[in-house]
Amino acid sequence: MSNAMKFLVVDDFSTMRRIVKGLLNELGYSDVTEADDGNTALPLLRNGSFDFLITDWNMPGMPGLELLKAVRGDPKLAKLPVLMLTAEAKREQIVEAAQAGVSGYVIKPFTAATLKEKIDKILASRAAA
Amino acid sequence: MPPDNTLSERYRSHVDELASALEANDAVAFRGAFDRLRGELNVELNPELKRITVSAQDALRRFREQARLEVLADQEVPDARRRLAHVVKLTEEAAHRTLDLVEQSSPLVDRMSNDAASLLEEWGLHGSRQLAVSTLWPERACENLERSLRDAELVRRYLSQMLLAQGYQDLSGQIINAVIRLVIELETMLAQLVALADSGDTRRMPVLKLDAAAEEALQSRGAGPKVPGVAESVYVDGQDDIDALLASVAGGPR
Numbered sequence: 001m002s003n004a005m006k007f008l009v010v011d012d013f014s015t016m017r018r019i020v021k022g023l024l025n026e027l028g029y030s031d032v033t034e035a036d037d038g039n040t041a042l043p044l045l046r047n048g049s050f051d052f053l054i055t056d057w058n059m060p061g062m063p064g065l066e067l068l069k070a071v072r073g074d075p076k077l078a079k080l081p082v083l084m085l086t087a088e089a090k091r092e093q094i095v096e097a098a099q100a101g102v103s104g105y106v107i108k109p110f111t112a113a114t115l116k117e118k119i120d121k122i123l124a125s126r127a128a129a
Numbered sequence: 130m131p132p133d134n135t136l137s138e139r140y141r142s143h144v145d146e147l148a149s150a151l152e153a154n155d156a157v158a159f160r161g162a163f164d165r166l167r168g169e170l171n172v173e174l175n176p177e178l179k180r181i182t183v184s185a186q187d188a189l190r191r192f193r194e195q196a197r198l199e200v201l202a203d204q205e206v207p208d209a210r211r212r213l214a215h216v217v218k219l220t221e222e223a224a225h226r227t228l229d230l231v232e233q234s235s236p237l238v239d240r241m242s243n244d245a246a247s248l249l250e251e252w253g254l255h256g257s258r259q260l261a262v263s264t265l266w267p268e269r270a271c272e273n274l275e276r277s278l279r280d281a282e283l284v285r286r287y288l289s290q291m292l293l294a295q296g297y298q299d300l301s302g303q304i305i306n307a308v309i310r311l312v313i314e315l316e317t318m319l320a321q322l323v324a325l326a327d328s329g330d331t332r333r334m335p336v337l338k339l340d341a342a343a344e345e346a347l348q349s350r351g352a353g354p355k356v357p358g359v360a361e362s363v364y365v366d367g368q369d370d371i372d373a374l375l376a377s378v379a380g381g382p383r
Binding site for chain 1 (some may be wrong): 293295296297298299300351352353354355363364365367371378
């Protein structure tokens with residue numbers, strides 16, 4: 001079942017998208033789509049039946065926080081698991097993301113183990129809910 | 130053209146002063162009166178120059194008063210230095226990390242390759258010349274395969290770590306972009322200063338200012354990676370700190 005999960009990875013740095021995609025592949029998730037910004041991501045999400053969103057914060061067109069808010073504000077997407085994977089590490093930002101409904105938050109630099117742990121944790125709490 | 134009586138009002142006293150000095154043969158008084166008359170003429174006959182003088186003085190005063198200038202000098206430029214130094218450190222560490230992993234992987238791959246080659250050679254000799262292969266060949270082959278399995282697993286792990294090590298590009302890219310934005314701002318200020326020195330007319334200065342919408346967009350972009358020595362107190366300490374913070378927010382993560 002985990003192999004069938006559809007991931008969307010959003011980051012304006014192509015190297016980071018490749019790294020996350022590589023790590024997801026290692027974890028057994030082969031269906032990984034990339035987007036370079038919130039603006040390109042949103043239509044993909046709306047049309048795409050994705051199961052999991054991993055997004056950066058600091059992006060030029062639509063930053064991750066706004067993407068999160070747009071997702072939570074759309075009835076079709078509101079329940080989508082959203083993991084923020086970002087260098088933004090100020091306390092007030094993390095609180096802001098939590099209040100906007102983020103499912104998990106990982107700061108860069110991160111380890112493969114942390115990424116796996118957070119994904120598993122989010123999926124587990126979804127399954128339990 | 131100013132009407133006649135205005136001309137007379139303006140210059141009467143200067144001309145009178147000049148005439149008196151001339152009459153009295155007072156060179157010093159004459160030169161003084163002459164300079165004042167010339168000054169008045171310059172200003173009055175060239176209203177543009179008067180406006181520019183006032184405008185330049187005003188602009189210079191406003192320039193000095195700009196709080197932004199102080200913030201740039203005292204905080205943002207030193208921060209920029211620390212940020213760029215951090216980038217150098219990040220890239221160096223990432224390069225060394227990757228090289229370490231390459232060095233750790235190479236001998237494993239070499240061993241796998243050499244062991245396989247020697248076993249195959251022995252098998253090949255047996256096959257081509259009908260030599261009896263050593264009775265221990267199957268055991269050795271088994272041992273070799275098991276070791277190769279372990280080595281391959283190690284190499285896979287090293288490759289995964291090499292993948293992660295490339296994360297420096299994103300972090301250093303974000304830091305460098307922030308410094309570029311600072312440089313643009315400094316560039317604008319310098320251009321304004323140069324224009325001020327040149328013409329004294331601040332209205333004709335090239336303005337590289339970002340419009341309000343772009344300014345706001347920049348604000349919501351975020352602050353970028355934590356850099357040692359730059360506003361450290363507002364940052365979390367690590368992933369555990371974050372988990373605690375998330376849990377403490379009313380309702381927690383969804």
